[in-house]
Amino acid sequence: MVWIKRLSLLVAGLLAIIAILLAYVMLFVNPNDFKDELKSVALEKANVNLRLDGDISWSFFPWLGLSLEDIGVALGTDAEIVQFDRAEFGLAILPLLEQKVQVNKVSLVNVKARLNKDAQGQGNWQLETAEEVSGSGSTGSNAPTTASASSEQANDENDAINKKLPDIQLDELRIENAQVEYRDEQTNQLINATLNVQLNDVQWDKAWPMVMDIAVTQSDLQGQSPIKAKATLNANLAVFPEREFLTLDSLVLSADVESTALPTSPINAKLSAVKVDVDLPQENVLIDGLNLSSFGVNLDAKIQAYQVLSEPQFSAVLSVGEFNPRYLLTRLKLPLPEMSDETAMTKARANITVEGDLNSIIAQPISIALDDTNIEANAVVDLSPLRWDIKVAGKNLNLDRYLPTPIEPNENGSKEAITEAQIEEKAAAAAGELIPVELIRGLNGHVGLTFEGLTVKKLKMDKITLDSTQQNGLVTVSPLNVALYKGTVSSKASLDVRGKTPILDVSPAIDGVQIQPLLMDFMEMDKIAGSTFLNGDLRAKGNRMDDLISSLQGDLLIDIRNGALVGTNLTKTVCEGIAATRKEQINEQLFGKDTPFETMRFPAHIVNGRVSTPGLKISSAGIQVTGDGVVSLPDSSLNYQANVGVAGSALDKACRVNEKLTRLAFPIVCKGQFSDDPAGLCRPDLKGFASLFANIAKEELTLKLDEEKAELKAKAEAEKARLKEKVDAEKARLKAELEEKRKAEEERAKEKLKDKLKNLL
Numbered sequence: 232m233v234w235i236k237r238l239s240l241l242v243a244g245l246l247a248i249i250a251i252l253l254a255y256v257m258l259f260v261n262p263n264d265f266k267d268e269l270k271s272v273a274l275e276k277a278n279v280n281l282r283l284d285g286d287i288s289w290s291f292f293p294w295l296g297l298s299l300e301d302i303g304v305a306l307g308t309d310a311e312i313v314q315f316d317r318a319e320f321g322l323a324i325l326p327l328l329e330q331k332v333q334v335n336k337v338s339l340v341n342v343k344a345r346l347n348k349d350a351q352g353q354g355n356w357q358l359e360t361a362e363e364v365s366g367s368g369s370t371g372s373n374a375p376t377t378a379s380a381s382s383e384q385a386n387d388e389n390d391a392i393n394k395k396l397p398d399i400q401l402d403e404l405r406i407e408n409a410q411v412e413y414r415d416e417q418t419n420q421l422i423n424a425t426l427n428v429q430l431n432d433v434q435w436d437k438a439w440p441m442v443m444d445i446a447v448t449q450s451d452l453q454g455q456s457p458i459k460a461k462a463t464l465n466a467n468l469a470v471f472p473e474r475e476f477l478t479l480d481s482l483v484l485s486a487d488v489e490s491t492a493l494p495t496s497p498i499n500a501k502l503s504a505v506k507v508d509v510d511l512p513q514e515n516v517l518i519d520g521l522n523l524s525s526f527g528v529n530l531d532a533k534i535q536a537y538q539v540l541s542e543p544q545f546s547a548v549l550s551v552g553e554f555n556p557r558y559l560l561t562r563l564k565l566p567l568p569e570m571s572d573e574t575a576m577t578k579a580r581a582n583i584t585v586e587g588d589l590n591s592i593i594a595q596p597i598s599i600a601l602d603d604t605n606i607e608a609n610a611v612v613d614l615s616p617l618r619w620d621i622k623v624a625g626k627n628l629n630l631d632r633y634l635p636t637p638i639e640p641n642e643n644g645s646k647e648a649i650t651e652a653q654i655e656e657k658a659a660a661a662a663g664e665l666i667p668v669e670l671i672r673g674l675n676g677h678v679g680l681t682f683e684g685l686t687v688k689k690l691k692m693d694k695i696t697l698d699s700t701q702q703n704g705l706v707t708v709s710p711l712n713v714a715l716y717k718g719t720v721s722s723k724a725s726l727d728v729r730g731k732t733p734i735l736d737v738s739p740a741i742d743g744v745q746i747q748p749l750l751m752d753f754m755e756m757d758k759i760a761g762s763t764f765l766n767g768d769l770r771a772k773g774n775r776m777d778d779l780i781s782s783l784q785g786d787l788l789i790d791i792r793n794g795a796l797v798g799t800n801l802t803k804t805v806c807e808g809i810a811a812t813r814k815e816q817i818n819e820q821l822f823g824k825d826t827p828f829e830t831m832r833f834p835a836h837i838v839n840g841r842v843s844t845p846g847l848k849i850s851s852a853g854i855q856v857t858g859d860g861v862v863s864l865p866d867s868s869l870n871y872q873a874n875v876g877v878a879g880s881a882l883d884k885a886c887r888v889n890e891k892l893t894r895l896a897f898p899i900v901c902k903g904q905f906s907d908d909p910a911g912l913c914r915p916d917l918k919g920f921a922s923l924f925a926n927i928a929k930e931e932l933t934l935k936l937d938e939e940k941a942e943l944k945a946k947a948e949a950e951k952a953r954l955k956e957k958v959d960a961e962k963a964r965l966k967a968e969l970e971e972k973r974k975a976e977e978e979r980a981k982e983k984l985k986d987k988l989k990n991l992l
Contacts, residue, residue, distance in 0.1 A: 280305040285317075309355050316341035335402045342409040350416045401433035414452065423448045430468075438469040438480065462486040479507040495564040500525035514538045526562045528554045546586035553580040556601075572632035578602050590614055604628040619676035629686040664774045668728045674701035690749065691715060704729035718744030718762065732772050735779065739787075741765035746791060761794020761831065769837070780840045781865045787835040795825040796849075804899050804913055828856075840864040847873070860901070871901040873913075 274280055285300025299318045303311040319338040347355045406428040413422040426445040433439045443464040450457040466482040482504040489497040505520025518534040529552040536545040556576040560567055570576065582598040590613065597608040606625040613619070678699045685692040693714040700707050706726040713720040719742050727734040747760035767787030771779040833847035842862040849856035860871030901913040 278307050280307070280311075282311065282314075306356065310345070312345050312355055314343040315339055337401065337404045338407070339405070339409065340407045342406065344409070344411045346411065346413045348413075348415045348417060352417055399433065399435055401430065404428070404430040404433065416452070419451050421450050421452050421454065436469065436471050438467040438478075441466050441468045456490075456492060458488065458490040458492065460486060460488045475511040477509050477511075480505065482507060495562060498525065514540045526559050528552075528559060542588065544586075544588045547584070549581075549583045549585070551579075551581040553578060555579075568633070569635040570633050571636040575602060575632040587612075602632070617675060619678075621676065622679040623681070625682045625685075627684045628682065631686055631689060634688075665776060665779070666726070666728065666733050666774050668704075668733060668774065671701070671706060671726070671728050672704040674706065675703065676701055716745040716749045718742055720744065733774050735771045737769045739765060739767060739769070746794070747797060759791065759794060759831075760797050760825075761791040761828075764790040764792070767835070777865070783837055783840045783864065785837045787837070789831075789833055789835055791831040793829065794831060795827040797825050849873075867905045869901055869903060869905070873899045873901065 282303035282305070283299070283301075285302065287297075287299055297318075297320045300316065302315055302318065304313040305311040317338070317340040319336060345355075406426070409426050409428070411422075411424045411426075413424075414420075424445060424447045426443060428441075428443045430439060430441050441464070445462050445464075447460045447462075448457050449460075462484060463486075464482075464484050466479045468477065468479055470477045482502075484502040486500050486502070487497045488500075501522075501524050503520075503522045504518055506518070508517040509515070510517075514537065516534075516536040516539055518532070521530075521532040521534060523530040523532075531550045531552070532547055534545065534547045536543065538544060556579050557567060579599075579601045581600070582596075583594055584596060585592060585594040587593055592612045592614065593610070594612075595609040597606075597610065599606040599608070604625060604627050606623060608621065608623045610622075611620045678701070679697070680699070681694070681696045682692075683694050685695055695711075695713045697708050697711040704727065706728075708722075708724040711720075711722040711724060713722075721740045721742075723738045725736045727736075741763050744763045745760070746763040750759070765787055767785055769783060769785035769787075771784070772782045773779045828849045831847070831849045833844040836843050836845070840863065842864065843859065844862075845859045847856070847858040849858075856873050858871060858873035860869070862869050862871070899913050
């Protein structure tokens with residue numbers, strides 16, 4: 232046990248000597264005397280110029296403390312890049328013997344940093360040593376050395392990883408009024424930042440509170456177009472060195488952003504997270520309970536990212552709580568679109584689940600609610616090359632709520648007065664391009680859509696389904712199926728913008744659609760009713776509505792069954808024409824308002840937006856109509872003539888016609904604009920009626936003459952027959968008389984002969 236006693240005495244003696252030395256140093260050695268030496272060492276070893284204008288003070292036990300004032304740091308011959316008024320540091324001595332680092336305080340006050348990057352991308356904080364310069368000029372000779380250095384560096388890193396880091400306990404880290412200026416000539420960018428940071432009770436494997444506030448101003452190098460931001464950060468940070476893992480919990484970040492480039496200023500936002508985990512070896516980042524709120528919008532998210540530095544993969548669940556889009560646009564000072572419904576765009580929310588990597592992104596499902604509309608969607612997006620596959624299903628969407636209020640007619644039928652600005656706006660809209668050509672040329676993908684309860688321009692669709700493919704400027708829709716107005720529409724369509732002028736091709740097929748409510752809702756036109764059947768092909772060219780209508784070409788075969796010409800009674804029109812030729816009046820109460828029919832069939836031939844129907848035929852029990860004319864879509868006008876034949880029983884009470892008139896086809900002219908009153912759109916062709924009656928008179932006169940001729944001819948034939956009969960009778964009488972005379976002569980001759988024979992005997 233003697234050696235233990237001696238060892239204890241030796242240690243005690245060493246400690247006493249160290250204490251005496253420390254006391255001597257603290258009492259008789261002034262650290263300011265070493266300023267020049269410190270400057271020389273920094274310049275010689277690291278090419279760093281130190282400016283030590285303030286006092287240096289130190290302490291050695293029980294804390295190794297260091298305090299510096301008024302310090303500047305410059306690299307080489309450049310200007311100082313870092314300055315600070317005071318730096319303080321205190322380290323406990325005895326815990327170092329147990330490989331524990333205990334720091335009571337680290338404080339940096341009024342730090343100023345100036346970082347510059349020139350036009351070549353070289354930063355003033357990057358030192359270029361003599362060895363680097365010489366090495367850059369002899370790459371080949373240094374190759375083995377570089378490989379060796381890389382190997383040694385890898386070994387050093389492995390050793391560093393395997394070494395256990397000393398325990399650290401930092402009571403307080405404070406950075407006060409740190410000012411950083413960053414100038415980048417490559418990007419013409421200037422950033423000024425002022426920040427304060429405070430950490431308390433810092434220890435490995437334990438959470439410590441962290442508080443930071445920062446003010447940042449970003450502009451160009453001339454200070455133009457500045458963007459100012461202020462932010463405060465509060466969080467609990469924990470670092471696990473052995474696992475190379477860190478975590479943040481109770482994170483709260485509040486920020487204000489100001490700029491004249493923003494629609495509104497300032498913008499206030501708050502970001503919070505329940506927990507953020509970062510696993511450095513696995514390159515994983517997990518964020519739970521993330522919330523971003525601004526302008527009444529709250530976004531909640533849970534994010535998982537894997538291999539973020541090598542092969543990034545991620546998944547996220549995003550939820551946007553219900554908010555008021557109108558209020559958001561108002562707060563952002565963005566103009567609200569003109570909408571006919573003031574309650575539209577007042578409620579919205581969304582939920583999205585998304586995952587992906589550098590090659591593709593999958594969003595499934597996507598759930599969006601806007602007012603009364605619900606939309607569910609799935610999307611797969613390939614990033615290289617860009618291509619998508621999107622499927623959308625929705626319910627209850629009335630687009631008219633989100634469109635401007637249409638101009639209503641006044642009592643006198645004219646439109647409401649509109650301002651000159653509105654006229655110019657409408658003219659600009661009509662002259663503007665309808666189809667975003669460049670956008671469509673960049674589309675490459677597939678979209679499937681199913682929607683129930685869709686209303687567009689008052690056109691009510693019970694259900695619409697379509698399948699569309701977009702590729703390099705060619706968009707095809709095949710098929711397009713719509714259930715509406717008790718019927719169905721199936722179609723194939725394509726939009727080709729690969730050339731200079733967009734080309735639209737449509738092959739519609741309509742089965743049993745009720746035409747009257749459709750036209751009424753879509754065009755406020757109710758001139759025809761019935762179940763409609765249609766087939767055909769159409770083509771239009773252009774990028775304006777006027778161009779598309781005026782270039783419309785194609786052929787249609789139309790069949791309307793069990794319908795009526797609404798607001799137009801062709802029978803009444805015929806009677807009006809008959810009465811007009813007789814200079815009489817008709818009793819309008821004897822007629823209905825419409826012209827019912829069983830079938831209306833006609834082919835429609837369309838050239839440059841002008842529709843002709845040369846084979847029009849309308850038939851029913853009491854009416855037969857044929858017609859032809861032109862419907863001009865560019866002019867919204869009608870110029871048509873129909874030939875109407877009506878059964879006599881339908882006209883006798885009203886028109887007092889005879890059977891001959893029921894066999895005629897009376898001409899009716901329909902001419903005017905689509906907006907005209909249907910009751911006055913069609914009228915009798917009086918010249919045609921007069922011509923018909925003139926023809927009837929001619930026919931009756933010709934018939935009478937023919938009858939008289941026939942009667943005279945019959946009388947002549949009878950007289951001729953009577954005379955012939957008389958002649959024939961006379962001839963017969965004379966012949967009979969001659970025959971009797973001949974027979975008498977023969978008898979006399981026979982008697983004479985007998986007498987002579989007797990005499991001879």
